[in-house]
Amino acid sequence: DAGITQSPRHKVTETGTPVTLRCHQTENHRYMYWYRQDPGHGLRLIHYSYGVKDTDKGEVSDGYSVSRSKTEDFLLTLESATSSQTSVYFCAISESMVGAGSSYNEQFFGPGTRLTVL
Amino acid sequence: AQSVTQLDSQVPVFEEAPVELRCNYSSSVSVYLFWYVQYPNQGLQLLLKYLSGSTLVKGINGFEAEFNKSQTSFHLRKPSVHISDTAEYFCAVGIYSGSARQLTFGSGTQLTVLP
Numbered sequence: 001d002a003g004i005t006q007s008p009r010h011k012v013t014e015t016g017t018p019v020t021l022r023c024h025q026t027e028n029h030r031y032m033y034w035y036r037q038d039p040g041h042g043l044r045l046i047h048y049s050y051g052v053k054d055t056d057k058g059e060v061s062d063g064y065s066v067s068r069s070k071t072e073d074f075l076l077t078l079e080s081a082t083s084s085q086t087s088v089y090f091c092a093i094s095e096s097m098v099g100a101g102s103s104y105n106e107q108f109f110g111p112g113t114r115l116t117v118l
Numbered sequence: 119a120q121s122v123t124q125l126d127s128q129v130p131v132f133e134e135a136p137v138e139l140r141c142n143y144s145s146s147v148s149v150y151l152f153w154y155v156q157y158p159n160q161g162l163q164l165l166l167k168y169l170s171g172s173t174l175v176k177g178i179n180g181f182e183a184e185f186n187k188s189q190t191s192f193h194l195r196k197p198s199v200h201i202s203d204t205a206e207y208f209c210a211v212g213i214y215s216g217s218a219r220q221l222t223f224g225s226g227t228q229l230t231v232l233p
Binding site for chain 1 (some may be wrong): 124127148150154159160161162163164167170208210221224225226
């Protein structure tokens with residue numbers, strides 16, 4: 001299994017409080033991603049990183065910020081949590097691979113963090 | 119931008135019966151495709167991938183998928199399912215061109231294998 005850990009694994013918090021989720025990898029992969037998973041929506045990309053201090057927004061980035069100060073760590077912050085951010089959050093990592101003469105990315109997923117905002 | 123549609127949100131099937139989980143995608147450029155499986159309370163694991171070449175790809179646990187470019191489909195099949203195959207399955211598409219290294223995921227299909 002790819003070396004990806006997420007912390008905490010479970011968190012219950014109250015509306016309006018700040019929350020930070022951590023993703024840690026031991027694979028030295030360049031790319032890291034944060035997704036949220038909600039019933040009927042599959043996985044939706046929140047933010048991703050393509051290197052230290054290099055990040056970009058995904059399709060559901062409002063209300064979230066990220067930081068990556070080291071290759072191995074990617075933090076997701078909810079500045080002021082809302083009930084709509086109750087979800088399961090997954091971190092993924094990838095590296096460019098070459099197959100069939102082209103470069104592609106295969107993502108490996110962490111175990112997830114279940115966040116409940118009351 | 120690319121998109122993925124998984125046509126069935128839930129598929130119940132009896133043990134030892136065959137199953138097909140459907141996935142259609144749209145993209146204006148060349149794609150590669152994945153199927154991932156998610157067991158309860160776990161992260162996603164790769165089942166199989168299509169990069170190019172042979173349109174029939176085989177994965178773990180006896181699953182296979184066929185890439186059909188003309189129908190923009192990548193359906194997942196297994197000839198005989200087991201109780202342990204009960205899980206959620208996600209189709210995902212990536213694009214070869216550009217610097218983006220993102221995948222777009224379908225909404226998932228819950229496969230429930232009944233005894």
